[in-house]
Amino acid sequence: MSEVISNFYLMKQTILITGASTGFGKLTAQTLALGGHRVFATMRDIKGKNAQHAHHLKQWAKDNKAKLEVVELDVTSDNSVASAKEEIISLANGQLDVVINNAGIYGGGITESFTITDYKNFFEVNVFGSVRVANAFLPILRKQGSGLIVQISSVLGRVIIPFGGVYDATKFAVEAINESLHYELRPLGVDVSIVQPGPFPTEIFEKVFQPANQSVAAEYGLTTQLMGGFFEYFQKTMSDPAIPNKPQDVADAIAKLVETPHGKRPLRVVVDKIMGGTTEIINDTASKVQAGLLQNFGLNELVKN
Template identity: 40%
Template sequence: MRKNVLVTGASSGIGRATALRLAAEGHTVFAAARRTDRLEALAAETPGTIVPVQLDVTDPDAVRGAVAAVAERAPAGLDVLVNNAGYALTGPVETLETDAVRAVFETNVVGLFDVTRAFLPQMRANRRGRIVNVSSMLGRMTVPGSGVYGGTKYAVEAMSDALRMEVRSFGIDVVVVEPGFVDTEIDTTSAMIAHDGAIADYAELERDMTAYLAAQVKAGATAEAVAATLVHASTVRNPKPRYVAPAKNAIVLKVLTTLPTRLADRLKLQTVRSS
């Protein structure tokens, strides 16, 4: 069955790969992002139906505009919302600036919240729909330097769990997809922050973290591999509440979330420092 799907953060990486894959399968994809030039190029290069939608998830007016744009093209309403927009912020907690922390929460948490709330009324009215939230393995377990970014994803996990129960009776599914490290622009630009060693006590840890992140990104999954999971979560008849992407990472996640906390801490510190 063909669906109307909105994908945020669709101009690059996982969002772009997801939009292309959904369009190739015959769905109408509303590809949303701030970079409309990229969206127009995306629409031009695929034989499927991709509708560019300009959207900054932190701008309430832009969110309302996206709702209007979808309603104009799909009067019956949206079938699936894929909340993918987001970026990473890494570093020891003490070294990060308050404005930077506030900004990443505005995009990864508040932006996701605003977009979801904007499209929920029509899903409730139709008594059907699906919300797929892109979280992270770091939304279930934390490594040094990931406290703030992971915190945004822990928040996404909590909101998704509550929302899943709240809207179940309206025929709306809420699904979380938890990628591990992925070789996309989010990892090669925003996550790989150049730390300046302003606090000398953290300099060694920052060097270790930079090496660790570089190694993990290099060995990470492709955007297309994660997109395959997102498309499955968006279109399968009875989705699971959670998917780890790639699925093989589920074993690592289970181990690190079930070990005693102090033991898990030691293992994660050793992993970061040995990269």
């Protein structure tokens, strides 16, 4: 790499992250800001339920002399995303380098117990929320001819565990959308990377979305019994302080992607020490299959590094 290019990547970036009130989002915002980047830590309802989180993060930025600003952004609202865009463009003089689509909700249960309204809620946040934010900010990155979209998916965007059908479906959806964006944006100088965390003890498990049709579980006999045992085991693992998956690992993996030069960023990064390398096997196989497929269709240019 030439010195000019390598110096460019040492330059500090302007970054937007969604869902920065708690969990990976908050840690990532802080990690990037401590790294000297300018961070727009967005969250919904900063005057209401997230007022404390917003205040805490602003105070943290002041105490650490970090370039972190809190901006209201609800990923389910066109108006909220448009207002956040206007505010960020004005604060950053139109400059934006990285968009991190992190906001998400989680819930498990017998798949039949999730109603269509439940499915719509999940897709509204995890899928349409991500698309809404990407579509709002991509014109800026495309115009610049540089930039990065980071999509937080999950190992459950690759492997299926019973009782996770709805959540998994949203993560499979963001995998497909972002892999497609990755190919399409490559010639325009914009990278897309998908981060696939395993299970990590964050606040997401205090906000678990419950399916509306609970009574259906009574009709699932052995499956419901096994689900109870699975959730109990999962709960125990997640509350064990010795759990090897530390949320900071995800923030560090995202920071590493941000600081990796354009064209060298991998399409997928697994962050996990629990799942036994299962997602990596699928990623490796899929990347070979994809490269061959695109080559057959004469689209080799879109997979080349």
